[in-house]
Amino acid sequence: MAQARATTTDEVLAAAARVFRDKGYRNATLDDIAAEAGVSKPTLYRYSEGKQWLLDSIARKVRETLRDRVDEHTHLTGIDALRATIVAAARSTQDLRVYYEAMSVNVLELSAEDEAERREWMKEATLRTAQTLQQCREEGSMHLPGKPAIYANLVQSVLRGIFTWYDPDGTTTPEELAQHMIDLFALDVREDIAASPSHSP
Incomplete structure (x- = not known):
């Protein structure tokens, strides 16, 4: 309709x-x-300007909205900046849900120019997250024994797919969602399991 x-x-x-x-x-x-x-x-x-322009503009709208919301918190560092990044992603999913849904099934149809911009934006977001996680480690708010870049890729992978499972009309607020994700980094792992990558239950 x-x-x-x-x-x-x-x-x-x-x-x-x-x-x-x-x-x-x-x-x-x-x-x-x-x-x-x-x-x-x-x-x-x-x-x-046409069908391709519309699809590329939808993808651009998602990127620019998320970038603007993250940029609002450039004065924050460490754990506060990480929390703000996650909240921004959750709220963008809430406000632009149909845009995310459209892109999820049509990402391969983007123009070559917009696909290049999308990939550059993903690199930029991952680098910024890695810098934030490094700050978290330096300030002592997170225990991150591995490489920040690996953690950053994990975080960004979750955030890019958040619209597929996060219900913005549910009982979990964006702020609570951010805290859940941050809590994952605070989990203690048994030393005997952590020391044995080949361990299986």
């Missing part, structure tokens, strides 16, 4: 995201998107 008539680019992007999520990028048409947005096809072109 079509939504109310779109009157902004963001509303057109949201309509496109719903269509891409439900039909897939290759099967979706501009007519489908115009109908979902409640506008005519000529009107659709006032807000977009």
